[in-house]
Amino acid sequence: MVNGIKLCTDMLNSAGEDASKEIVFLLGALSTIDPDGPHEALNMVKMNNIRCSVVSLSAEVKIWKDLTQVSDGNYFVPLDVHSISEKLEILARPPKDTAGKQASLMRMGFPINEGKNKYVCPQCRTRVTALPTTCPVCRLPLVSAPHLARSYHHLFPPPNTIPHIPDDIPEDERDQTERELFNLIQSCIGCGETANSIEEGKQFVYCELCRSSLCQLCDILIDDNIHSCPGCS
């Protein structure tokens, strides 16, 4: 436990001051073997502001539970195979709490990839082996464009979508209200598809921000892949 946390702390600290730092432990053992007392590790994560989360495949262990508590992480003990992936999925998403962190502009370098695990700092030509990191010579934060793109949509999720025709219209006014709402549906801003009947119109949603209509397929595509509304951008 202590050695693992030391190693991760060194690695995470090289990612620079602005990065949020997190370690996820997947454990099967009920004991740890440590060179020093494990309580030192608790102080280390607290001092370095690293969030630690644990998925334990056997049972809850007090020292690991303490670790997640001091670092504001999560402790999960999944009950079956299905819930293991469910818990890992929860932990795979970056935490949303950017509160208290002031947004500011920062310089970043996009290193040149020279093949397997070889990246060259665009400012001082120093070679580094992994991204993201801070250049050991000129201290420029180094990232790759895919990393940046992947983290972006978690910080700025797409706007909510609302069904054009809700299902909870009272029985006596349903026919007329549905027809009125149906007439407001435009063609899908994503693919141009139109709703030809009220039944089809029930699959259409609109963006809360730009009010553009979206068909069901484009709505799913935005949630799962694109993470931005074509009407807003």
Ligand SMILES: [Zn+2]
């Ligand atoms: Zn450099």
Ligand SMILES: [Zn+2]
């Ligand atoms: Zn569409």
Ligand SMILES: [Zn+2]
């Ligand atoms: Zn929009």
